[in-house]
Amino acid sequence: MRLIGPDGKQIGVLSRDEALEKRKETGLDLVEIVSKTNPPIVKLIEYDKFRYQEEKKLKEQKKKENKTELKEIRFSPFIAEGDYQTRIKRVREFLDEGNKVRIVVVFKGRHLDSKKFGYELIGRVIDQFRDRIAIDMEPKFIGRHLAAVISPIKGNNKDNYAES
Numbered sequence: 001m002r003l004i005g006p007d008g009k010q011i012g013v014l015s016r017d018e019a020l021e022k023r024k025e026t027g028l029d030l031v032e033i034v035s036k037t038n039p040p041i042v043k044l045i046e047y048d049k050f051r052y053q054e055e056k057k058l059k060e061q062k063k064k065e066n067k068t069e070l071k072e073i074r075f076s077p078f079i080a081e082g083d084y085q086t087r088i089k090r091v092r093e094f095l096d097e098g099n100k101v102r103i104v105v106v107f108k109g110r111h112l113d114s115k116k117f118g119y120e121l122i123g124r125v126i127d128q129f130r131d132r133i134a135i136d137m138e139p140k141f142i143g144r145h146l147a148a149v150i151s152p153i154k155g156n157n158k159d160n161y162a163e164s
Contacts, residue, residue, distance in 0.1 A: 004033070004043040013039055070149070072102040075125075077117040088128060095129065100136060100151040107144045118146040126150065 003011040003019050006028055014022070019042060023030040029047040032040055043050075071094040073087050094101045103125050105118040122139045129150065137149035 001039045002037075002041045004041065006044050068151070069099045070102055071099045072104055075103065075105045075121055077105055077107060077111050077114060077121060079121070088125065091125065091129070095133065095150075095152045098152055100149055102137075103148045103150065105146040107146070112144065115141075115146070122146065122148050 001014060001016060001019055003014050003022060005011050006026065011022070019030060023044060026044050028044040029050075031043050031045055031047055031050055033043050034041040073091055073094075075084070075087060079087075091101050091103070103122055105121055107115070107118065111117075119139055126133070126135065126148065132153060133150040134153055135148065136151050137147070139146055139148040141147075
């Protein structure tokens, strides 16, 4: 096995017994770093410290992952202005968090005869955020629902979503 010292310098290719002897001399743990190579690579380190550093790396990677969720806001085609403004605030919050937003207009009963109001409502929402969003899915009917998906444009900050 290829042995690496605690300082990160390569000691050399040793037999298993020789590597275990080095471990006893230094008082450190012998940890297999890469097993798929020939010979396998092992390192003399403090195992607890090694484990802590690995966990720290994993946490750092998770932070850097881009976690965008798809949030949904539902409207009625004949929504009152106060309810509309409340839902717009929620859309703004979702966009601030970097999430995609599915805007859905739910049609019930005879509302289906007035599809143009649904398109106008989605157009109004999109116009309110026009220069700050990308339209991922144009408005289209899915059963009784008219849906569109928007997402924030990268590089925008919360100030960009101030009241229009």
